[in-house]
Amino acid sequence: MTTPDNPPVSDQPAVRVSTPEEGIALVQLDRPERLNAMSAGLLRELHAALDHLAEDTSCRVVVLTGSGRGFCAGLDLTAFDLGSRNGAERKESPQWRFRRQQYIASLVPKLRGLPQPVISAVNGPAAGGGLSLALASDIRIAAESASFNVAYVRLGLSGCDIGTSWLLPRLIGSSRAFELLLTGRIIDSAEADRLGLVSRVVPDDSVVSTALHVAREILANSPMGVRMTKEVMWSQLEIGSLQAGIDLENRTQIVTTHTRDHDEAASAFRERRQPRFYDH
Template structure:
């Protein structure tokens, strides 16, 4: 399938804040695109990301997403030049405006965790503050040696607990490591990120996108329903309180999955030595 690249609708500026690319069948790349600011977060970038994720939700052909940054940064956190005002917000009161900004940022994080298809973050440089939260919200993180991770919030007089990181990090790297990173605000280099589980693997910078696309391709080759249910159940299991409850959730999901016809098709394809034609591929 030929590449199909376009911009997520995010305003009238000459350079869109988020680019949407289709490099291969079933794979969508979302590229944060403010390279001169290391893809720092402002209202335009968040609007563009929310629009792009909404587009993925509507695209029944999409099987996996790769999230990355233009230039030498992934996302350097909040833009110190100013955030702006969330789209559609017109309340002049300071408290209401600041709370709207907080909800706007939080929506970008949860839009990734709740997306029906998996997200692979290709972290090509600094991921700080909100940028680290976006990377943590992905299902898989592949990073280059230039990648760094910094919670950052505590360094500017705020609580280190922001944008879901106080929930995500302990589950990802353990409570002790998470507390240290959030209390000190120190920067984690790529090698350490891989060692502590913050990154799934570290690859050469010139191989980063290819590796992320390869991983996305492995996901896209599986049953669309099976992948969707795997992501949904895995995220739900982070909130389930017991093995019994977790297994009951799995049991119901597995029975539901037998009704797609994909199990029968997988067995037939194996016997016939061909690639399966999944039920979702017929849509």
């Protein structure tokens, strides 16, 4: 029986991972004929890719993008039994659906928990679950043709799904998030930029190269410093007071002062040269 964590295996990979440059992993969703919508195979392969990268100390930055003209169109509605038709009996039990829901949604904390920063190069539509993947990334760079929408509410579902109702208000503010969650309307890259959803908009043919350029800028900093910056920034979104946030910063900063890379960065600064980092 097919299960969320053991879907059918396809001969055609749905996720491709490459190393365009040392220290950078390019994760490409590869179902262009379906705008990289989430099939069972894509979900399995994306989970596996992220699990592998989490343990790969040679990888220091992850770039996430899609093949063809889309980033990710969300869940592939043709690949799952999502509802009954013409009053027919549903094939899946509530327990099975809940297990699958947890399996899909767990991609968000998995992206958040990666030790490497994740840059989403949004090269086209990012809808539903695709929007959630972009929101769970640390940096979002949009192609001019990119578009974003919550989508769930337009399918008779709650607009609050796969971490979107937690992430979106923290990125663009609750008032704007309410509108997008309740209407499900599509916004283009220019509006996404105005709302602060993305850090920049670039021509379609340069969205991945721009993401790689940002990755190189991150690579210029120490591995431990980058890792702690990501970890503390995400934790700050959940901490309830300024003092608690400062306490976390204080402890983290003292930890980083004990790394070899801190000593190397300080020496390189004094000697006016590029640092050579060792601790991955």
